[in-house]
Amino acid sequence: MNALLQGHTASNLRPAAPVGALLQVDKVSLEYCTPQRVVRATHEVSFEVDPADRFVLLGPSGCGKSTLLKAVAGFIAPRAGEIRLDGERVSRPGPDRIVVFQEFDQLPPWKTVKQNVMFPLLASRTLSGGMKARVAIARALAMQPKILLMDEPFAALDALTRRRMQEELLALWEEVRFTLLFVTHSIEEALVVGNRILLLSPHPGRVRAEVNSHQFDLHSLGGIAFQQAAQRIHGLLFDEPPERVPLDLRFQDIRLSC
Numbered sequence: 001m002n003a004l005l006q007g008h009t010a011s012n013l014r015p016a017a018p019v020g021a022l023l024q025v026d027k028v029s030l031e032y033c034t035p036q037r038v039v040r041a042t043h044e045v046s047f048e049v050d051p052a053d054r055f056v057l058l059g060p061s062g063c064g065k066s067t068l069l070k071a072v073a074g075f076i077a078p079r080a081g082e083i084r085l086d087g088e089r090v091s092r093p094g095p096d097r098i099v100v101f102q103e104f105d106q107l108p109p110w111k112t113v114k115q116n117v118m119f120p121l122l123a124s125r126t127l128s129g130g131m132k133a134r135v136a137i138a139r140a141l142a143m144q145p146k147i148l149l150m151d152e153p154f155a156a157l158d159a160l161t162r163r164r165m166q167e168e169l170l171a172l173w174e175e176v177r178f179t180l181l182f183v184t185h186s187i188e189e190a191l192v193v194g195n196r197i198l199l200l201s202p203h204p205g206r207v208r209a210e211v212n213s214h215q216f217d218l219h220s221l222g223g224i225a226f227q228q229a230a231q232r233i234h235g236l237l238f239d240e241p242p243e244r245v246p247l248d249l250r251f252q253d254i255r256l257s258c
């Protein structure tokens, strides 16, 4: 992957000074209008992503993680609230935000329709799931986006390949220090990949808490501190009302909301 990224250094991918929040999501409510009813996917969700953050959206299925990512990408307009990237209101998709989905066989826009039809057939014979993931990440970073958006990118991979891809993503981040917004419903993956984790309540997604998790990485897996953190996050997500959550969570800092 590194060969594909030659020439892209930390300095030319990192947003320019002054350093402040790169992405601001301000009281964002997102809805889908179906013929039967209006589905509220998120309710007044707010968070900020700083340059070079590995910011994770974590929550149970249906809490609106993917919808939030699509809104940041500019595919869905907020019903209420505002999303700003580098101070500019997000109103449409743009090359400053590249999305990597779980399905890596996305259509490369520079290929003809015929080539696009053939591409997955040829690629699936020659590329493993892990290789497809590497290509997708390298292709996304080669566009030099201000923020890389990843929606459960490794969820379909087998456990070993998934671990390997997390490792490679983190190694790449060490080298390039890109800004990452990463969606997962795996607490373990959130702790490994993220330096900050936003916990969302079940449908419709509201901010439950934000934790600073930069002290954990792949080497922490299986350790007592890692397991305790995972249990506490599970409690925050599913078990306890926020006002009953003890504050001695031993995270670097934690912000709770109702």
Ligand SMILES: Nc1ncnc2c1ncn2[C@@H]1O[C@H](COP(=O)(O)OP(=O)(O)OP(=O)(O)O)[C@@H](O)[C@H]1O
Pocket (backbone or CB within 6 Å): 032, 033, 034, 039, 040, 041, 059, 060, 061, 062, 063, 064, 065, 066, 067, 068, 185, 203
């Ligand atoms: N196109 C759509 N039309 C109507 N409702 C939708 C649509 N897409 C998602 N939803 C609903 O919006 C809510 C949030 O969905 P979303 O896919 O964002 O959740 P998620 O947290 O990413 O879930 P998962 O982890 O299962 O992918 C869910 O209730 C879902 O059923």
